[in-house]
Amino acid sequence: SYELTQPPSVSVSPGQTARITCSGDALPKKYAYWYQQKSGQAPVLVIYEDSKRPSGIPERFSGSSSGTMATLTISGAQVEDEADYYCYSTDSSGNHVFGGGTKLTVL
């Protein structure tokens, strides 16, 4: 079955740039989406179609995709950005998959 692979954890100091990667064989042809989930809350969409930012999402969140890897970048990470981040995409058969999630620590 199709898999999206993320690092289990990323840690940065406040104000630094955090980069979270997501690798998957179908990403050259399929969009990647990114969700933020804070403890005890429902996920929130922060990036769609590789690099687009929904209204209300701070400009420090950006996305990119090249080849089999998509990347979520948080420029100038803040303490309130501490959360679990999930990438999401589909495979060539239309199956929807979430990555395993990355715990971002900002301290």
Add this chain to the structure above:
Amino acid sequence: EVQLVQSGAEVKKPGESLKISCKGSGYSFTSYWIGWVRQMPGKGLEWMGIIYPGDSDTRYSPSFQGQVTISADKSISTAYLQWSSLKASDTAMYYCARSIAAAASLDYWGQGTLVTVSS
């Protein structure tokens, strides 16, 4: 304002049946897909399936096909996720979420329904 409001927490015994709901408001319910996502305790997100309330077109993840049933009643703008015989391993938080297309992002999410299955 787009809202997806899910039914409350449930505590059930193994073997029992269950149907949880997700009511949409603030948008045209029949013009968007509703997906369901599972999150087991301390674990990641898993995509279960999706339905288009406009014509009840339903797609399931291979992992959940035959294990759950997704349905919708467009007359009351509500989608459902149901089990005929619960197992302890069904204990999880279940989220519904809206999507403009079957393969697009889930943009608005419900608050989640916690299902606990225990003898």
